[in-house]
Amino acid sequence: MKTVVFTNSSWGIPLLMELYKAKNLQGIVIPSHVHHENENIEAFAVENKIPLIRVDKSQLNTTLKAWLIDLAPDVIFCMTFPYLLPKEILDIPENGAVNFHFGKLPEYGGADPLFWILKERQTLAHITVHLMDSTFDHGYLVHQEQISIFPGENWGLLGARLSLISASIPGRVLALLKQPEPNFRKIPEGQIKPKPDLKDLTIDWANQTADSIEALINASNPKYGGAITYFRGSMVRILEVSPADVSNATLLEPGSIVYADGQNGIFVLCSDYRFLRINLIRTPEAYLTGHKLAALGVKLNEKFYSGNKEKEEKKSSLIL
Known part of the structure; x- marks a missing residue:
């Protein structure tokens, strides 16, 4: 299948590499905002001669739509892409647009499920693969995997490990999408977890x-x-x-x-x-x-505070 990947972080690179090796990677979409991780994605595209486009929200129904119509992909894969894709984009690929979400849905919908999973001391993480609709983290469940969280594992280590596991999933997902009459379960409505404040x-x-x-x-x-x-x-x-x-x-x-x-x-x-x-x-x-x-001189009986309102201590450098 001809696949276009929408991504915005290094977690998308294992998926890109696997699709490239399978000769299924046709194009890459990243947000217009430049940062270190999507610069690495752009470098991957240049090195492997994969078409890439940078877009902002205002270009989804114009520049991006025209670019995708020209490529005519069979399926879109999304991983860590920040924009909600409009129906006009979702309808372009024959087999739909599929999102890889690092959290169980609907319990852990939202932009940063891993923060809440770890903060709430869950012992299991999930990779949820779902057909997208016009609502964030909603649509039809295609595939889900359950992964044990290692004791002491932090946000970065867990996310990197889930991204490597995700790279082995596309073949199964593509096979499911090719079924004559797929029977995917609709994901129930759920409350989106907010970004931590x-x-x-x-x-x-x-x-x-x-x-x-x-x-x-x-x-x-x-x-x-x-x-x-x-x-x-x-x-x-x-x-x-x-x-x-x-x-x-x-x-x-x-x-x-x-x-x-x-x-x-x-x-x-x-x-x-x-x-x-x-x-x-x-x-x-x-x-x-x-x-x-x-x-450096931090001493017994000094204290860490939950707020910056303590009157007992005079503000000073931590380095003595």
């Missing part, structure tokens, strides 16, 4: 358990630069933690540093009176390990 990304030391905080940090790495907290009056982002055992720790408020030295790093108390070791943190000045923070 500042509150969603901020650690609530007083109420979140150690496991919940670790899950939020994994869900925020690397796309959101880590989970947000405040220290010495500045916003910082924690990118990696691990459970820690502390004996004879002083019982302080959640968010308090109960251990700090250059050899073992920094341990923080959580609301369930368990402890997390800070492995990697992003401050206004640098990315630092917990060991480095302790060596």
Whole structure:
């Protein structure tokens, strides 16, 4: 089948490579906004002499429509493409337009299902392949796979792994689409998960358990630069933690540093009176390990806050 792929991230590259090797890749569509990942996609297209077009929303029914009519693809595949495709585009390929969504539908519809899957401490991820209609993450279910999430797996690692698994799926999907009378189930209506906002990304030391905080940090790495907290009056982002055992720790408020030295790093108390070791943190000045923070002078009994309203501390650089 002649296939055109709509994508906007490096997660689409394994799919592109598999379709190219099978001689099914006819064209690539990426958004007009230039960033590092779609520059890599463009480089792939140039190297392999695959037609590519950049479009913005205003060009979907004009420039893009004419380009697709000229190519006459049998099917469209979408992965991480940000624009809702109008019916005029969906109707061009004989076998429809198919989206690869990294979440179970309708439970995890929306632009970033992996954030919510990890934040909510799910143990399973899903690759949902569905025929698209004029509503985001809706239409008819074609294929679905269930994948176990590794302990400690973060947003970037999980997304990359799902993209590699997705690259093995198109052959099965194309065979299903070729059936004389396919019997695909309509996806029920569901509430779209929103993009995470500042509150969603901020650690609530007083109420979140150690496991919940670790899950939020994994869900925020690397796309959101880590989970947000405040220290010495500045916003910082924690990118990696691990459970820690502390004996004879002083019982302080959640968010308090109960251990700090250059050899073992920094341990923080959580609301369930368990402890997390800070492995990697992003401050206004640098990315630092917990060991480095302790060596630079962060001390026992200092505290991470859930908001930037603390009056106890004077705003200053984290680097002493």
